Amino acid sequence: MPRPAARVLAVLDLLQGHGRMSGPELARRIGVDVRSLRRYIAALEDMGVPVASERGRHGGYFLATGFRLPPMMFTNDEAVALAVGMVAARGLGLADAAPAIASAQSKLARVMPASLTRQVHAISETVAVDLRGASSVPASNAPLVALADAARTQQRVHLAYRSGRGEDSERDVDPYGLAFHNGAWYAVGWCHLRGDLRSFRLDRVRAVQPLPVSFGRPEGFDALARLRESIALLPRAYQIAVLLDCDLGAARLVFPTEFGLLEPAVEGGVLLRTSADDLDWFARRLCALPFAFRILEPEPLRAALDAHLRRLQEAMSKQASSNSPAWARGSSRSTKPEMPTPTSR
Numbered sequence: 001m002p003r004p005a006a007r008v009l010a011v012l013d014l015l016q017g018h019g020r021m022s023g024p025e026l027a028r029r030i031g032v033d034v035r036s037l038r039r040y041i042a043a044l045e046d047m048g049v050p051v052a053s054e055r056g057r058h059g060g061y062f063l064a065t066g067f068r069l070p071p072m073m074f075t076n077d078e079a080v081a082l083a084v085g086m087v088a089a090r091g092l093g094l095a096d097a098a099p100a101i102a103s104a105q106s107k108l109a110r111v112m113p114a115s116l117t118r119q120v121h122a123i124s125e126t127v128a129v130d131l132r133g134a135s136s137v138p139a140s141n142a143p144l145v146a147l148a149d150a151a152r153t154q155q156r157v158h159l160a161y162r163s164g165r166g167e168d169s170e171r172d173v174d175p176y177g178l179a180f181h182n183g184a185w186y187a188v189g190w191c192h193l194r195g196d197l198r199s200f201r202l203d204r205v206r207a208v209q210p211l212p213v214s215f216g217r218p219e220g221f222d223a224l225a226r227l228r229e230s231i232a233l234l235p236r237a238y239q240i241a242v243l244l245d246c247d248l249g250a251a252r253l254v255f256p257t258e259f260g261l262l263e264p265a266v267e268g269g270v271l272l273r274t275s276a277d278d279l280d281w282f283a284r285r286l287c288a289l290p291f292a293f294r295i296l297e298p299e300p301l302r303a304a305l306d307a308h309l310r311r312l313q314e315a316m317s318k319q320a321s322s323n324s325p326a327w328a329r330g331s332s333r334s335t336k337p338e339m340p341t342p343t344s345r
Contacts, residue, residue, distance in 0.1 A: 006075060007032065008040045012049060020062040074108075079116040082108065083123035092180055094141055139203070144178065146208040147187045151175040154215050160207040161200055169193070173200070174215040177223030181231075182258070188223040188230075190215070199227050228257035236275035238298050240282065244270040245292040254289060279304040287312070 010030045014021060021029075027037040041061060044051050050064035074082065086101050094100070105124060109117045150157045159173050171193035178187050184201050191198040243265055244251050251262050251270040260274025276282045283304040286293060295301050 004040070004043075007036075008043045008047075009075065011037070011040045012044055015051065015061060015063050020060045022060040026061060074112060074116060076116065076119070079108075079112065079119055080123065083120040087124060092185075094144075143187075143202045143205040143208050144185060146210070147175045147202070147205075148178055150208075150210060151177050151187075151189070151217075154217055156211040156213040156215055158209040158211055159200065159205060162204045162206055164201075164204070168206075172211065172213075173198075174217075176217045176221045176226075178202075179224040179227045181224060181227055186223075186227050188226050197226065197230070199230050225257065229261065231258045232260045232274055234275065237277045238275060238279060238300065240272070240274050240276060240298065240301060241296040242272045242286070243267075243294045243296055244272055244289070245294075246270060250291065280308065283308045 007030050011026060014026060014029055023034050023037055027034045030037070041051050050067050051061055052064045053059065053061050086104060089101055090098070105120065108120060112120065147157065156172055156174050158170065160168070160170050162168050171191055173187070173189050173191055175187050175189040177189070178185065184203065186199045186201055187205070188197065188199045240260075246269065248262060248264060248270055251272065255262060255272060260272050263271050265271040279301050282301065286305060287308060295305065
């Protein structure tokens with residue numbers, strides 16, 4: 001939207017929010033001089049918005065008594081953001097997402113101009129967003145709403161929770177934040193039952209009860225980063241340490257945060273710490289690295305890597321053999337191609 005049009009809407013928004021404002025204050029808020037402000041006021045009046053004014057020391061601009069603005073007004077950029085957001089919401093694992101999105105789109109269409117409505121419909125029908133489709137959908141959005149509100153107000157909650165093994169428990173939790181990761185919603189915060197930071201999948205939350213206790217969230221807490229780190233450190237059969245011959249930036253391009261912890265090594269390079277249940281799978285991942293590496297632990301990972309390299313060599317040998325001429329493969333009919341016999345004329 002052109003900047004003058006955006007400023008006209010900004011004036012309308014300020015008048016709606018403040019009731020009465022002086023000309024100089026309005027002009028200062030939108031970054032123009034008073035003469036330009038008068039043009040924007042006139043533009044509002046041309047749009048049918050009754051802007052009243054009073055002169056004098058306590059004068060100013062205000063909306064005429066009884067005038068009600070439409071429920072919502074959006075710029076082009078705001079409409080695009082809303083439309084893309086609704087497309088993305090389809091893959092965010094929300095309960096009853098489809099009917100909620102359809103209803104929201106219908107309500108927006110009723111208050112938007114025809115041109116913006118066409119944009120919203122076009123985005124909805126033609127844009128796709130890959131969010132690794134939700135692997136777990138909560139029975140309702142109640143836990144998401146309750147925990148988000150508790151995190152915002154920093155209010156402790158009592159959780160009834162069922163683990164992945166089907167074990168029920170109850171605990172007090174200070175929810176620091178929520179995150180959507182790898183197809184599931186999680187709440188991350190301090191668990192008073194375990195005395196540690198923990199993450200809770202929302203589809204396993206059976207009830208949320210606010211408690212009359214407040215808490216302080218650590219400054220700069222990043223729920224998504226903490227969640228990825230906790231996934232990387234999940235206990236598995238083998239603890240792994242590999243020294244990567246690269247810098248930290250190159251390592252992060254290959255290994256996402258949830259794959260493991262990356263830190264600069266004392267002797268140079270980057271130390272990768274992680275865990276795995278399947279060493280053959282991890283060996284295959286190492287073979288695909290674009291830089292050198294050295295396995296520090298565990299010893300069975302070296303054996304798995306050697307076995308995988310042998311399989312690769314055997315496969316390459318078979319491929320080379322199948323691509324060679326018949327005579328080079330030791331054909332039963334001849335060990336080399338027959339050469340024509342010279343004849344004299």
